[in-house]
Amino acid sequence: MMWTKLTIDTTVEAVDLISAFLDEKGVEGVMIEDHVPLTEEDKAAMFVDIPLVDGVDDGTAKVSCYIDDSFNIETLRADIAAELTRLEAFIPVGSKNITLSNTEDKDWMNNWKQFFHPIRLYDDIVIKPTWETVEDAKPDDIVIEIDPGIAFGTGSHETTKLCIGQLKKYLKPGDMVFDVGCGSGILSMIASRLGAGFVHGMDIDELAVRASEENAKLNHMGEDKIKFSCGNLLADNYIGKGTTFQLDRSTIKETQHLDVDRQYDIVVANILADVIVPLSAVIGPYLKDDGYFITSGILDVKENDVTDAMKANGFEVIDVVHMNDWVSVIGRKK
Known part of the structure; x- marks a missing residue:
């Protein structure tokens, strides 16, 4: 199945209202991108150990969602454009640009497996996925079979x-x-x-x-x-x-x-x-x-x-x- 990614260029102020409108239209999830800096409380809760890249908060934001073929894309796009025009009378809504792109419905839960092969560590320890074989096995090897699934x-x-x-x-x-x-x-x-x-x-x-x-x-x-x-x-x-x-x-x-x-x-x-x-x-x-x-x-x-x-x-x-x-x-x- 092909999915359509719909992205709305807007403002941070309008994000919640646009998200609520999409929900009313049957869209089951949205992705929001902005430059609002994280608070110290946010950072503490995340246990982030990698330096965060701080951007300048210019007030802009993107609201994206993925639409399947049960939607009439052009009708939804027109409805969103009309809603942005209505909201513009009350709050800044930004450029109101709406872009569409296609993405293939891949088996993301399993495609990663092609990159996980047997790993040899410290000469005598081998970690292997359940779907692979060890080609260079040695008699004294410690072999651990693993199916990580969704665990790290x-x-x-x-x-x-x-x-x-x-x-x-x-x-x-x-x-x-x-x-x-x-x-x-x-x-x-x-x-x-x-x-x-x-x-x-x-x-x-x-x-x-x-x-x-x-x-x-x-x-x-x-x-x-x-x-x-x-x-x-x-x-x-x-x-x-x-x-x-x-x-x-x-x-x-x-x-x-x-x-x-x-x-x-x-x-x-x-x-x-x-x-x-x-x-x-x-x-x-x-x-x-x-x-x-x-x-x-x-x-x-x-x-x-x-x-x-x-x-x-x-x-x-x-x-x-x-x-x-x-x-x-x-x-x-x-």
């Missing part, structure tokens, strides 16, 4: 590579590992294959947890070795539903002694610096003394923020590794 993580990003390298360096056979922000479960599964006695992966996204569980099954890993749960340590200070690991529901600000049922030799968190910084204040009770806090997902410009936070929360920074613009910081619990 295929193993190709520098941050994942950094965490894998640190797990190879610090994980000892039998260690207990806590993977905070497990995504598709890659780090949890690799930790298990590297010899961890037990791995607990956690994510705030239920879909990510579901994907991790399915990927563990693909790799024949049972719940006696690896388990996933949904929870948000920063929001609730507890590990969420679907798990037997429960904490005192008091917040970290109210008590310094949490009733933690299980402590780990290693906590690994491949997230963002702006999450790792507050996480370092609550993760200590989950670690055994001298346990390792392996972190990545950190842009080099945020390295000092993370190391300072670790030091302020009872960790000795013992290792910092760079890969292009990304950094892995490892702390040891004192």
Whole structure:
């Protein structure tokens, strides 16, 4: 099917009224582009770790929507033009230009698969999609099969590579590992294959947890070795539903002694610096003394923020590794 993209050049002031008009006409969704700067509250909520490009707010905006063949495009276009003329008597509506373009209805949920091929890391670790075979397999390879679906993580990003390298360096056979922000479960599964006695992966996204569980099954890993749960340590200070690991529901600000049922030799968190910084204040009770806090997902410009936070929360920074613009910081619990 071919879709028609309809774009209206207008003003920020008129965006809401135009969006409401399109909704009345049966359009099920709109995309708005403008130059209105994000507030500090917006930026904090987004956990953005990539520098934002600030444009000049000139008051202009674009409202776009995608129309299928159930609409009469020319009739809709004429109706929009008439509505813009009516609104112009009350508010600025901009140039009122309406442009049309066609886009093919592709299988976006699956087309990305053509770009995901087996990845070899550190010579003996292979991450492969379920639909590919490993052509250069070696007898001692650790092979992880994965179907990422809509969960983040295929193993190709520098941050994942950094965490894998640190797990190879610090994980000892039998260690207990806590993977905070497990995504598709890659780090949890690799930790298990590297010899961890037990791995607990956690994510705030239920879909990510579901994907991790399915990927563990693909790799024949049972719940006696690896388990996933949904929870948000920063929001609730507890590990969420679907798990037997429960904490005192008091917040970290109210008590310094949490009733933690299980402590780990290693906590690994491949997230963002702006999450790792507050996480370092609550993760200590989950670690055994001298346990390792392996972190990545950190842009080099945020390295000092993370190391300072670790030091302020009872960790000795013992290792910092760079890969292009990304950094892995490892702390040891004192």
